[in-house]
Amino acid sequence: MMVQVIVDGKNYEAEEGSLLIDLLIKEQIKVPYFCYHEALGADGNCRMCMVEIAGQKRPQIACDTLVKPDMEVSSKSEKIEKVHTDILELELINHPVDCPTCDQAGECSLQDFYMDYGLHESKVRIEEKVKHDKHVDLGANVMLDQERCVLCARCTRFTDKITHTHELGIIGRGDEAKVSTMPGRKLHNPYAMNLVDICPVGALTSKDFRFKQRVWFLETANSVCHGCAKGCNIYIDHHKIKYEDDMIYRFRPRRNDAVNGFFICDAGRLSYKLLQNNRQTMIRHKDEIISEEKSIALYQSLLKQYKNSITVVIDANLYNEEIEALVDYAQRIGAEVCAPLECYDDTEFADTMLKSAKRAANYEKVVKMGLDRTMPKTSGLIINFNHTETFYAEMQIDFSTHQRPNASFILPIAAYSEQSGSLTNEDGLVQMCEKAVHKNSPSPTLREWLQKVGL
Amino acid sequence: MREALIVSRKFSLEESHTLAVAQEHGAYKTLKKLQNLSPLEVIKIIKESGLRGKGGGGAPAGNKWALMPQESEKPSFLAVNCDESEPGTFKDRQIITKDPHLLIEGILLTCYAIKAIHAYVYIRGEYYQYQQVLQVAVDEANAAGLLGDVKITLHRGAGAYICGEKSALLESMEGKRGHPRLKPKQPEPEWYFGNPTLVNNVETIASVPFILEHGAEAYRSYGTERSPGTLLFAMSGHVERPGVYEAEFGVPMMEYINHFGGGVKNGKKLKAVIPGGASTGVLTAKEAEEVLLDYESLRAMGVSLGTGGMIVMDEETSMVAVLKNLLEFYHEESCGQCTPCREGTGWVDKLVGKILDGRGSSADIDELLEIAETMNGKTICVFAPAVSAVIVSFLTRFRDEFEAAL
Structure with a gap:
């Protein structure tokens, strides 16, 4: 039942019995917290999310307070601000304050809260602080700095409650407590790098990303992972260093409760490398780099030469709009169309969390459109739109984002991160991807090529 | 001062820990009384006796017993807290070594009242030799057929003070790290693997046979109105x-x-x-x-x-040194779960260490009181509030000594 709650003098509605902190987060009422996470639930250990509740003698943690009708909450009184400041100070007394070399700087809860509630001089000198290990390789691309850790236990709860792999625990007591794996054991699960995202501070960092770029330089675009047909929502974090090209530095999960919740798999997270490396940038015919003009003339003469014996091959990772345009194009030039899928079936990759056995982002679109999903039958000419399989034909033209070593006539196209478009995930949900990367010399998009070669 | 021997009545007997001596002096007699008492009647007697938990909190034991379900699909458990780790406290070990059968009798009576099928005695790891005495007694009682359907298991702790906190004790019994649990929103039993469980101190349980034998009034004839017995x-x-x-x-x-x-x-x-x-x-x-x-x-x-x-x-004791001694203990024993306790216990230990070494300043005393304030009432369990109270109590009563040490 929805009930009225008063927070800082304003009325809000919330479900009776729900967690007060969820209301505060939803209504963007500022309250500091480390250990609470919507995917992991309340643990109540950081003691930061204290609020005052009318009728209660002591301040209460919002993450362990259930909403009651007509509850009166104060999140900003002088008394409660002091509580936030005092507990934050304790959180910081053994913190190494190595923000200048910490990859979390710029997206660190500890930093943010210090700016909001702290701003005090440190009363404990660096040499009096408790020392821990600063470079622990937990495995699975996750590095641990025990000194930066606030012991919020989000990471241990992630391996307990989300992956059920239980690799992490807290050992030691008091200010000697620290996160650790069992002796001789490593972090080993396909979702481990989410730990880097859920760690509110710089204790867990990505071996892949750390020391590469300061986060405040990164630009972010909303996109969808192309690792499989699940359609996990992601952020593409990219940056163009002066005189260099716009580069992707990392993928991060973007919350979508209808698809992936808070997380993505490590394979998807690291797929930005495949996207970015070994790109085809030049138009090449046989061993020769040719001009766009020359390539268009060659393309058109091949079309004439193989008239009535042409097959258009569509890759199931292309956007909805591209697939539709290609089907339309094929019809106009009188070509057969196929979108081979079998090579994308990978039951070994799949699990019951987020990883799908269909390892193409737009698998479902191909199925929905009723396209021929088999390999192309014998043809004079195959025009391949970014499919990675090897085909057999007298002649093949490849429109390709990536290099194809044996291609005889290859034309580069823009990758999904360099244009916007939509995908249909395995559950039929159509999701938009924004253009993220702006290359110095962008390859034409597939649709631009279709314009150039004459629709 | 009038003699009042309820729990320690048999302590001075030769070989008091053996079943023979214990039975000779009346042990297990109260079990027969259960034939004419329902579990709820036993709980009623305990409530009337005003028996208070003797592990330190002093909460009325009967109320806790009454929270245990009489009808439940899940099995009920009794966990006897023998994790006696509080500096200055060494009474439970007297019971388990000098009259273990009194505890076992109490366990049987309690299990009957709360319909528990299995009782655990959680013993601190350091009490290894005392645990052996209790184990022999349990085995003796079992061999004599006294335990009936109740199983008694001794569970050894691994040396953490916090496992004396009832919910941390149960976490530890479940094989987890001994961290206190978040408090329930309304009165309810404790939970052991999701099953209703009563946690009581050794001495509390050992007081039960007397109450059932002589009645609530006899127990109340000792002590004060609000602190009976x-x-x-x-x-x-x-x-x-x-x-x-x-x-x-x-x-x-x-x-x-x-x-x-x-x-x-x-x-x-x-x-x-x-x-x-x-x-x-x-x-x-x-x-x-x-x-x-x-x-x-x-x-x-x-x-x-x-x-x-x-x-x-x-008169020759240095109160600064005493406080340092205590704070070292808390620094070592804070479980590290809640921020104020994890970081606070270390900091106050260092500050008092500074004062003890003659490197302190009056700002350090104020700082101590301020940290004590932050540690009070803001954590999951009462460890940090207790440390806070200790600091405040020493600094308010013996402030001049701390100032003299600056």
């Missing part, structure tokens, strides 16, 4: 005869110390008394002269009765 009070520190001596609640503290302990050691003057285990605060000699040994009188003085384990300190 007796406690195995104990003394350590600067007394002539340190040890555990049972007395009824409400006796004057100094009378107890003089009567059983033979007064302050070597005829020195008394300086201070920690009334009931390290976490209960400290009293000046003057306060100790006035106070009575019951929950309410000590509460009125701003300290608590705790487990009744008094630490007596003579």
